[in-house]
Amino acid sequence: MSATFKALQVTQTPEQQFTQEVVNIGLDKLPPGDVLIRVHYSSLNYKDALSATGNRGVTRQFPHIPGIDAAGIVVNSNVPQFKPNDLVMVTGYDLGMNTWGGFAEYIRVPAEWVVPLPSDLTLQESMILGTAGLTAALSVNGLIQQEITPSLGEVLVTGSTGGVGSLAVSILAKLGYSVVAVTGKSKSHDFLKKLGAKLIINRSEIDEQTGKPLLKERWAGVIDTVGGNLLATAIKSTQYGGCVTACGLVAGANLTTTVYPFILRGVRLIGIDSVQCSMDKRLLIWSKLAAAWKPTYLDELVTTISLEQLPEKISEILQGNIQGRILVDLR
Template identity: 55%
Template structure:
């Protein structure tokens, strides 16, 4: 069976963690229906956590992270996939407790695999990756619950992160007026370059007044941070405003009241891209390949090899990453 290179994270005797690039055999991969030769992966915050030994992400080491992978079917025991097909795998257990996309091969269950839709290249699918899929799911939920461009502004928190960046780009493509939230000095120029109409600081959406309601400003929201920022935005939604939430970078706590929901009819939806329905997942990839495909994706993307991963992992853990990092295998 093929020998391949993989980014490998190991636990040391002193309980610290280190990484190296090693050669592995496909015989070492877990059981699964489809063997995929990985061409591209992408770096997500969850991958960075797995790379430093976070047990909330990865229970057992040594391990190869990478929750995203795009490549070519090498072998298949499933009638749904044939050798040579281009495919995408994101989420489920890939890169968490199953050997992930930071290796040249993965073996996974067929139910995790999506065929690369027409209109999308393998590299483009990894510029999008879990971040793009999550953003698409958030936006789809908002649109299905009444959000249209004429309703008003849509605010995106954590707007320079992976999901936030993709949410801004997709919403702009769909004709929405987007307000991006960032705490980075260089974030304003970055977000305005993506097409955001307005950029506000974290402090501007961190209300400490204790008031249960604020002026209704926003028609929609994609929130990636949680905490008091989300609570502030909920109080600032217009009547029948809609909010999709998918992250907890600031906090998992939500210090709010029922007032936004019962006085303004605000609706809030939780999004989980990891285990979402496969048919919804397929539809979102089709959207991302066609009418929702962000323009200028290459301009916000840095491409690295496995050797370049450690530097980028340190950067994302420090909150210094903007745009997307694609890993070329």
């Protein structure tokens, strides 16, 4: 095992700027933890891009290595449940936020963060899914727990070309739901149809500005990945007894609505968090993603890059120019 490893390091300059550079770092610099993992794959998420550009709400201390996802092989373990050569993955918790993350050839983490790789998933597939796949599946699971079945009508997915949205479209379609995908990118229509969207609408169609407390009922369920007024509009147009899940805020953190959808139509709003999700639920959801819920067109969802290509893709994801998932190959 080499005494150093490659990583994308983010450094703050004296001028309060943030630079991203692939560097060699000593293994002895890794944070303390129970399990040392040789990372084979990671993935790029919006939160990673925020961390890589100095967002203090995500990462407080620099220099830093982002990457909230990692999958690889155990090299060393201080706990009996993990042994050398075990295939494992880590998503969420503090990885890539204030603990050095997956944009590196090695990570060292607490055993409580480590998930054994399901037998029906490869390391590569696990990171095409990653945090985005876990979040999408938790959202789908939320609808199912609230008894939103395919027979009840259309399910709306906002931010449908992003990581969470595209995976949600694919999972829902595989489970037989009639999916309406929202996007502002006309060039992505063929991509969304391939994933299983029955209908594609422009985001302007669900960005209602009149301030009406209720709109015509349409959606049996909603998976919202963007927040802001699109979420407010979706809530106001959800059917009686319908369910809305919320997991993102790229369109805004504020939610302006009234209680009318909730007290007159019985609409349910469920928050989705994949960061501190319990291990029992993680294992359940990953078992579904490895089997019946595995997206049919995983290869269609992914662009594979190297560590050196990350800075360019970080800029693109912040501009909203990424379609599907970005897989980082660290082998």
